[in-house]
Amino acid sequence: MIDNLARIPLDAIRVFEATARLNSFTRAAEALGMTQAAVSWRIRDLEQRLGVALFVRETRRIALTLEGQRLASASSEALNLMRRAINDVMEQDQSVLGITTLQTLATQWLATRIGMFQLANPDLAVKIDVDNGLSDFSGHGTDIGLRFGSGQWPGLESRFLIPALFTPLCSPELQASLDIRTPADLKSAPLVGLPQEWAEWFARVGMADDSETPPPRVISENQAMEVATAMAGQGVALGNPVFYDREIRNGHLVRLFDANIALGGGYWLCYPKERRNLPKIARFRDWMLDMARSDASNIEACRLSGQTVGTIG
Known part of the structure; x- marks a missing residue:
């Protein structure tokens, strides 16, 4: 399992989480500062690495598959934990000035x-x-x-x-x-x-x-x-x-x-x-x-x- 996880780029999880949360390739691209084509490519690459479809692509809309729903819930929770941890570290770093003299x-x-x-x-x-x-x-x-x-x-x-x-x-x-x-x-x-x-x-x-x-x-x-x-x-x-x-x-x-x-x-x-x-x-x-x-x-x-x-x- 660790080997499988190591093959998944963290940036791909970030793109997937944004797409699933916003339910749109276009809005995810705008939120991440990427092109829609780049977002679509990242999702396709992630699906190929996992060997499952994460979205059902319909005309002018997308929907999560069952596998996509499971991954969306976990990825959203994991990224939120990381964001909170990073904010805590940055706040602590900015609140203490270390001087050697x-x-x-x-x-x-x-x-x-x-x-x-x-x-x-x-x-x-x-x-x-x-x-x-x-x-x-x-x-x-x-x-x-x-x-x-x-x-x-x-x-x-x-x-x-x-x-x-x-x-x-x-x-x-x-x-x-x-x-x-x-x-x-x-x-x-x-x-x-x-x-x-x-x-x-x-x-x-x-x-x-x-x-x-x-x-x-x-x-x-x-x-x-x-x-x-x-x-x-x-x-x-x-x-x-x-x-x-x-x-x-x-x-x-x-x-x-x-x-x-x-x-x-x-x-x-x-x-x-x-x-x-x-x-x-x-x-x-x-x-x-x-x-x-x-x-x-x-x-x-x-x-x-x-x-x-x-x-x-």
């Missing part, structure tokens, strides 16, 4: 703003997954990725959000106790972060060949952890001033110098190109870009880096 971007920037998006879009639930890997968007309910890099990912459209600027940050107490006034004073300070990032920062301020520069005391690839360590008074970390603007303004962190470095790349919003016009993706994309454009600290960071919010990668 980096931890620092999630905790220091997105978390303080996402509530505004939800207030403006009460019909859309947001599911956020924090993951440093780049999702391939093949399932798992992922619609949008917020990622760090060049903005060049195969199959994805990327929009620039935030530049990758870094500056030394520490607690007010540590700055006072170590009397940090110039980059050279960092020689005696406990550093936090990746050695290569600190090496590049020191090179930008003219200290590339200084052998007395100490290696970082705490090494991490997680900016949120690094800056949290600095805020606790345990060292000096390189952090993005856009992410820590609130802590800097509140006095929980001190931005030691105006010397920012751009480590290359930036933070991007990305999604599959073929889904760019999906309403929920378009709504979040437009909102996110508006937030990035209106953020005063990000405006300054973009000016320093020469980047423009919304640039397509």
Whole structure:
């Protein structure tokens, strides 16, 4: 039976169901956007595959045979079940927005703003997954990725959000106790972060060949952890001033110098190109870009880096 069913094209069942329901080749053709000849051919092909007549063809009218009546009832029920299932899936997909993002971007920037998006879009639930890997968007309910890099990912459209600027940050107490006034004073300070990032920062301020520069005391690839360590008074970390603007303004962190470095790349919003016009993706994309454009600290960071919010990668 399964083999017999596999030989029946689903499109033929769809054409038959419409013809039986409307009791007319002509009206079925109009409803399906086909020609009457195409509908008639589909029905003939289905009858040949089944080995039975489904319609009695009379002058200017058709009527279902007994076999046709049995198939019409079953096909109508099956297609209605499929339509309801498809509608349920589509409604569920359109009611939940899946976002995958980096931890620092999630905790220091997105978390303080996402509530505004939800207030403006009460019909859309947001599911956020924090993951440093780049999702391939093949399932798992992922619609949008917020990622760090060049903005060049195969199959994805990327929009620039935030530049990758870094500056030394520490607690007010540590700055006072170590009397940090110039980059050279960092020689005696406990550093936090990746050695290569600190090496590049020191090179930008003219200290590339200084052998007395100490290696970082705490090494991490997680900016949120690094800056949290600095805020606790345990060292000096390189952090993005856009992410820590609130802590800097509140006095929980001190931005030691105006010397920012751009480590290359930036933070991007990305999604599959073929889904760019999906309403929920378009709504979040437009909102996110508006937030990035209106953020005063990000405006300054973009000016320093020469980047423009919304640039397509």
